[in-house]
Amino acid sequence: RLMDEKGYVLGNLDCTIIAQKPKLSPHKENIRNNLSAILGADPSVVNIKAKTHEKVDSLGEERSIGCHAVVMLIRKDIA
DSSP states (O other): OHHHHTTEEEEEEEEEEEOSSSOOGGGHHHHHHHHHHHHTOOGGGEEEEEEOOTTOHHHHTTSOOEEEEEEEEEEGGGO
């Protein structure tokens, strides 16, 4: 909503989910479709990756899940 109010559209989204469990590969397409619907974007501009943290710190010890996301926004007047 805020993105729309400020005059921007989603150019692309690159998201890396870090978790030991559950295995996310079977769910990546579902996650992509849900994020696309929430953001009002075409699924082709949403990329989801999943990786483990090799049993290091709380991420690797299955006590937490992390996420890194990079978003490119494009102003509507030039899109």
